[in-house]
Amino acid sequence: MVDERMFHETRSRIDEKVHGLKQENNAEAIQPILEFNQIPTEIKAQLDEYIIGQEEGKKVLSTAIAFHYKRLGTAIKKELAENGGDVEKALKNTNTPKANILIVGPSGCGKTYTSETASNLVGVPFITQDMTKFTEAGYVGQDTSTILSDLLIAANGNPLLAQMGIVYLDEIDKITSSPSIGRDVSGRGVQNGLLKIVEGVDNYVDMGGEKVNISTKHVLFIASGAYENLDLIVKNRMQRQGIDSGERWEDYLLTSDMVNYGMERQLMGRFPVRVVYNPLTSQNLVDIMRESKNSPLHAYTDDFKVWGIDLDVKPGALEIIADYAELEGTGARGLTSIFNRVLLDDMFKLPGTYEGTLEINKEYVEARLKK
Ligand SMILES: Nc1ncnc2c1ncn2[C@@H]1O[C@H](COP(=O)(O)OP(=O)(O)OP(=O)(O)O)[C@@H](O)[C@H]1O
Numbered sequence: 001m002v003d004e005r006m007f008h009e010t011r012s013r014i015d016e017k018v019h020g021l022k023q024e025n026n027a028e029a030i031q032p033i034l035e036f037n038q039i040p041t042e043i044k045a046q047l048d049e050y051i052i053g054q055e056e057g058k059k060v061l062s063t064a065i066a067f068h069y070k071r072l073g074t075a076i077k078k079e080l081a082e083n084g085g086d087v088e089k090a091l092k093n094t095n096t097p098k099a100n101i102l103i104v105g106p107s108g109c110g111k112t113y114t115s116e117t118a119s120n121l122v123g124v125p126f127i128t129q130d131m132t133k134f135t136e137a138g139y140v141g142q143d144t145s146t147i148l149s150d151l152l153i154a155a156n157g158n159p160l161l162a163q164m165g166i167v168y169l170d171e172i173d174k175i176t177s178s179p180s181i182g183r184d185v186s187g188r189g190v191q192n193g194l195l196k197i198v199e200g201v202d203n204y205v206d207m208g209g210e211k212v213n214i215s216t217k218h219v220l221f222i223a224s225g226a227y228e229n230l231d232l233i234v235k236n237r238m239q240r241q242g243i244d245s246g247e248r249w250e251d252y253l254l255t256s257d258m259v260n261y262g263m264e265r266q267l268m269g270r271f272p273v274r275v276v277y278n279p280l281t282s283q284n285l286v287d288i289m290r291e292s293k294n295s296p297l298h299a300y301t302d303d304f305k306v307w308g309i310d311l312d313v314k315p316g317a318l319e320i321i322a323d324y325a326e327l328e329g330t331g332a333r334g335l336t337s338i339f340n341r342v343l344l345d346d347m348f349k350l351p352g353t354y355e356g357t358l359e360i361n362k363e364y365v366e367a368r369l370k371k
């Protein structure tokens with residue numbers, strides 16, 4: 001009940017926001033997608049600047065996204081050339097096969113981050129939807145309208161761009177239909193509703209007093225989940241089939257394993273591109289601090305610099321932070337809070353009272369984390 005009221009309140013806020021958007025029915029904004037020409041290796045190379053490790057994940061995502069937009073752009077241009085009309089009509093009349101992506105992997109290892117970064121690089125709207133909030137098939141209309149209006153907001157009110165965005169479905173492993181996994185059969189209803197959304201649904205969204213039609217037909221879906229213990233299902237099957245136990249289970253993941261886990265076969269058929277992300281090792285975590293464009297170390301270094309303080313990080317210090325983060329089990333997500341714990345005293349004391357170098361060595365880190 002409370003949930004429903006909250007839903008309606010959020011809903012009306014979102015509707016208000018969409019309503020306030022000015023329609024940017026500007027075909028120019030989608031020219032870059034029509035002319036899409038990035039190649040997978042280029043996208044991957046750009047992802048490398050942000051995402052550390054997950055080589056297979058970056059390769060799979062770059063390839064799937066490059067092919068999706070190249071195929072879509074080409075098909076729309078062909079439709080325009082052959083049958084004339086505008087892009088809106090071409091979007092409706094174009095039917096291209098979609099290869100949606102399923103990412104399996106533990107918390108904080110870069111699933112969302114890779115997807116969002118890749119969307120930014122390609123220049124398409126990106127939204128995330130939490131699958132635990134999805135309702136059963138009967139209410140699928142609400143879920144659809146949330147997705148459509150979120151896409152429109154992410155596309156700055158451009159319906160054409162909105163229909164070419166990426167929707168990231170988080171925690172898809174929480175809608176399994178197998179009672180043994182801890183959820184009742186209603187998961188099946190949610191999955192069936194989702195199936196329709198992934199294949200393509202359309203509806204009217206009220207924007208600036210005008211009703212615009214938005215469809216998910218050309219939207220690329222990326223679903224992700226931790227799928228705890230999925231490896232046991234795959235390894236058991238591998239054993240039954242006499243596959244060498246030294247082989248990586250990740251390379252043998254089949255639709256039937258996902259079905260055994262509680263996913264509907266039909267839904268999995270819509271997610272033919274699959275990749276398993278690894279838990280980040282403590283070396284990965286050190287590299288994230290040193291090399292990622294999004295490194296918390298770089299962020300804190302810049303913060304201190306503004307106060308005239310130069311962080312001087314000595315060998316061994318980052319390794320201790322990485323070991324702590326690894327223990328927390330939240331992947332790279334733990335790094336910022338650990339940095340904050342380590343630096344808090346000096347962030348409090350030093351600004352305005354000291355300028356110069358602040359040496360961060362192993363002992364400094366250890367002393368603060370032991371507290
Ligand atoms: N491989 C990585 N390289 C660089 N930074 C990373 C990496 N993985 C995670 N991060 C950092 O950690 C944050 C959290 O990662 P992300 O949101 O991708 O987690 P996730 O895999 O989606 O986990 P969850 O299942 O909990 O949502 C990112 O915003 C990013 O700053």
Ligand SMILES: [Mg+2]
Nearest residue numbers: 111112113170
């Ligand atoms: Mg995530």
